[in-house]
Every structure is written in C-alpha cells, then in structure tokens.
Amino acid sequence: MYKDDNRVNKDELIYHYIKTGEKQKALKLIIESADRMLKLHINAQTMVYLKKGRQIAKEISSTNDTIKILLMMGELHRKKGENRKAFECYNEALKYAVEFDDKVTIAKVKEVIGALHTRKNDFDRALLSLNDSLMLSKEIGYVEGYLEAVRRICWVYIFKRKNEEAIDMINNVLSEYGDEKYSLYHPLFTMFSAPIIWNSQI
Incomplete structure (x- = not known):
C-alpha cells in the first residue's frame, strides 16, 4: 500500500481549511496533491482529490480551477484508456474556456x-x-x-x-x-x- 506522510499532512491541512471556510486555500492544496498523484500514476487517489476539488471549485465559483480539474480528469481517463470519459472532460473544459475567451x-x-x-x-x-x-x-x-x-x-x-x-x-x-x-x-x-x-x- 502506498504511504506518504507528506500527503497525510496535506490531507489534514485541507480538512482544516475546509472546516475554517478557507476553501480557496484548500482547493489549491487539493489541485497540487492531485497533480502529484497523477504524475505518480496513483489513479484512485488522484480521482478522489479531483472529485473533491471539483465540488469545492463549484461552491466558490472558481472557473479557472474547474478548468484545471477537468483537464486533469481528462488526462487521467486518457491514461486509463477511457476515451469517452476523457472526451467528456475535455469538451466541458473547452466550453468553460470559450465562455471566458x-x-x-x-x-x-x-x-x-x-x-x-x-x-x-x-x-x-x-x-x-x-x-x-x-x-x-x-x-x-x-x-x-x-x-x-x-x-x-x-x-x-x-x-x-x-x-x-x-x-x-x-x-x-x-x-x-x-x-x-x-x-x-x-x-x-x-x-x-x-x-x-x-x-x-x-
């Protein structure tokens, strides 16, 4: 089983930020953690972070972060050979990018x-x-x-x-x-x- 003390500390900090209403700080850490897990090919944990991040990005109406998360989700699905899901993520990211030029x-x-x-x-x-x-x-x-x-x-x-x-x-x-x-x-x-x-x- 993969163990990362740094990840555990970040998870605790993310939890603290969410509880204290500092959701933008939590989201920044979530995206950083997801990116690290993605590069390490730890797919399940990557998706956990990305789903949580997408929820928070929606709550605080952060379009830029939503786009980042969708692109990472698309990359994860692509690496797993899940092309249909990858297309869905990329097309949704494209929709947001077009809206904001x-x-x-x-x-x-x-x-x-x-x-x-x-x-x-x-x-x-x-x-x-x-x-x-x-x-x-x-x-x-x-x-x-x-x-x-x-x-x-x-x-x-x-x-x-x-x-x-x-x-x-x-x-x-x-x-x-x-x-x-x-x-x-x-x-x-x-x-x-x-x-x-x-x-x-x-």
Missing part, C-alpha cells in the same frame, strides 16, 4: 482532443481539432501550442501517407523556429522527416 486553454484543449481522435484512428476529426489549435496558437503567439499542434498534425499526415504535406510543414517550422530556445522540438521534426523522405523515394 481563454484562448490559450482553448488551443490546449483542441490539441488534446485532436490527440484523442488520432488515438482512435479518426484522422479527419483529429485534423479539424489540431488545425483549430494550430491557427489559434499562431494567432495569439502561443508558440509551444503551435509546435505541439504541428507535431501531432505531422503524425496524422504520416498515418494518412500525406508525405509531401508533412515535409512542407516540417521545413516551414524548422525555418521559422530554428532558434536555440525551440531546440527541444528540432530532433522531433527531423525524426519525422527522415522516414518520410525515405518512404517517398521507395
């Missing part, structure tokens, strides 16, 4: 929805979501979101054997974002291009 979150959610469609081999829907994320990320200057969308679109192109489109996209990205600060993505894009070029020559 949170464009960065909209781009993020569109990207993960596209990734889920890719996982289900529903490539046409994947491209719709990913291209939405791509264009919005470009519009608002959200470079990380733009590069993530490009990476996922390239995967879809590979699956659909649209080699020329993938090569064009990769070359454009490497030309536009060749700076050292984007170097994390460079090996990924060159990795994509090598097999594509090879297959095109066969």
Whole structure:
C-alpha cells in the first residue's frame, strides 16, 4: 500500500481549511496533491482529490480551477484508456474556456482532443481539432501550442501517407523556429522527416 506522510499532512491541512471556510486555500492544496498523484500514476487517489476539488471549485465559483480539474480528469481517463470519459472532460473544459475567451486553454484543449481522435484512428476529426489549435496558437503567439499542434498534425499526415504535406510543414517550422530556445522540438521534426523522405523515394 502506498504511504506518504507528506500527503497525510496535506490531507489534514485541507480538512482544516475546509472546516475554517478557507476553501480557496484548500482547493489549491487539493489541485497540487492531485497533480502529484497523477504524475505518480496513483489513479484512485488522484480521482478522489479531483472529485473533491471539483465540488469545492463549484461552491466558490472558481472557473479557472474547474478548468484545471477537468483537464486533469481528462488526462487521467486518457491514461486509463477511457476515451469517452476523457472526451467528456475535455469538451466541458473547452466550453468553460470559450465562455471566458481563454484562448490559450482553448488551443490546449483542441490539441488534446485532436490527440484523442488520432488515438482512435479518426484522422479527419483529429485534423479539424489540431488545425483549430494550430491557427489559434499562431494567432495569439502561443508558440509551444503551435509546435505541439504541428507535431501531432505531422503524425496524422504520416498515418494518412500525406508525405509531401508533412515535409512542407516540417521545413516551414524548422525555418521559422530554428532558434536555440525551440531546440527541444528540432530532433522531433527531423525524426519525422527522415522516414518520410525515405518512404517517398521507395
């Protein structure tokens, strides 16, 4: 059985904050604890925290925290292979993000929805979501979101054997974002291009 003294102390503090009416402080700790459990792949405890957090976020009308919790729930369901539940969480998060015109979150959610469609081999829907994320990320200057969308679109192109489109996209990205600060993505894009070029020559 997993035991974590730090978690026990946080649980006691969360309980104290709730009892004294300091729900925002409790919610902050709950989200931190859920994130830690999620990274440790302790799924049951993660969901306990997230459900409690969602309840408190609703009570104090914290939309930002509700979105965070829904995204984490979606990630948890995705990791467990529960795609339908993941879609439900992501679509609800998207609804809140649209209502509050949170464009960065909209781009993020569109990207993960596209990734889920890719996982289900529903490539046409994947491209719709990913291209939405791509264009919005470009519009608002959200470079990380733009590069993530490009990476996922390239995967879809590979699956659909649209080699020329993938090569064009990769070359454009490497030309536009060749700076050292984007170097994390460079090996990924060159990795994509090598097999594509090879297959095109066969």
